[in-house]
Amino acid sequence: AAGVIQSPRHLIKEKRETATLKCYPIPRHDTVYWYQQGPGQDPQFLISFYEKMQSDKGSIPDRFSAQQFSDYHSELNMSSLELGDSALYFCASSLGFVETQYFGPGTRLLVL
Amino acid sequence: SQQGEEDPQALSIQEGENATMNCSYKTSINNLQWYRQNSGRGLVHLILIRSNEREKHSGRLRVTLDTSKKSSSLLITASRAADTASYFCATGSGGSYIPTFGRGTSLIVHP
Numbered sequence: 001a002a003g004v005i006q007s008p009r010h011l012i013k014e015k016r017e018t019a020t021l022k023c024y025p026i027p028r029h030d031t032v033y034w035y036q037q038g039p040g041q042d043p044q045f046l047i048s049f050y051e052k053m054q055s056d057k058g059s060i061p062d063r064f065s066a067q068q069f070s071d072y073h074s075e076l077n078m079s080s081l082e083l084g085d086s087a088l089y090f091c092a093s094s095l096g097f098v099e100t101q102y103f104g105p106g107t108r109l110l111v112l
Numbered sequence: 113s114q115q116g117e118e119d120p121q122a123l124s125i126q127e128g129e130n131a132t133m134n135c136s137y138k139t140s141i142n143n144l145q146w147y148r149q150n151s152g153r154g155l156v157h158l159i160l161i162r163s164n165e166r167e168k169h170s171g172r173l174r175v176t177l178d179t180s181k182k183s184s185s186l187l188i189t190a191s192r193a194a195d196t197a198s199y200f201c202a203t204g205s206g207g208s209y210i211p212t213f214g215r216g217t218s219l220i221v222h223p
Contacts, residue, residue, distance in 0.1 A: 004154075042214055042215045043155065043213045044213075045210050045211075056208065092155075094209075097209040099145065099211070100145070100160055103147075103154045103157075106154050
């Protein structure tokens with residue numbers, strides 16, 4: 001069965017650079033969630049989208065923005081990167097608002 | 113503030129033994145989920161238990177929920193080396209479908 005696809009899987013950036021992470025949900029899933037997991041930390045919810053509209057907002061820094069496109073894929077744009085942004089970024093998807101989300105493999109971002 | 117707190121933070125056992133992980137939370141919940149994460153990889157949903165349920169089974173997994181004590185436990189029976197991973201509990205409460213994750217228990221199963 002198709003799973004959530006994230007790209008790139010690994011990314012290395014310098015401080016103050018920008019990064020764009022992409023997420024392709026499971027086919028027919030219309031809801032996308034973004035999480036950030038720092039080293040040894042639990043996943044923290046950043047933001048979610050339902051039918052291309054922002055639905056919930058968590059601890060997403062102002063330097064980050066995200067959107068969901070007409071084909072339901074989503075992109076997380078990160079600007080003015082800081083060392084503390086180094087983390088594993090997960091995307092998850094679901095069909096509507098349900099308790100169980102399906103997670104992608106994550107994008108590991110390293111900011112030097 | 114964190115909702116779920118896992119206990120223990122790390123657990124090391126031999127293959128064939130049972131592993132029990134606990135999760136405590138602070139506020140009322142609608143449901144509680146357990147996820148597994150292999151090192152540096154994605155989260156895999158294991159099981160969901162609703163607030164009106166007390167116990168749930170899935171294969172070698174058994175989850176209990178005690179809402180009076182605001183705690184849940186995950187039991188993995190007859191553990192295997194492949195069970196080595198971090199295990200997170202995540203709670204859902206109010207009208208939100210966004211799970212709040214705890215810190216996780218790191219389980220090592222020695223072959």
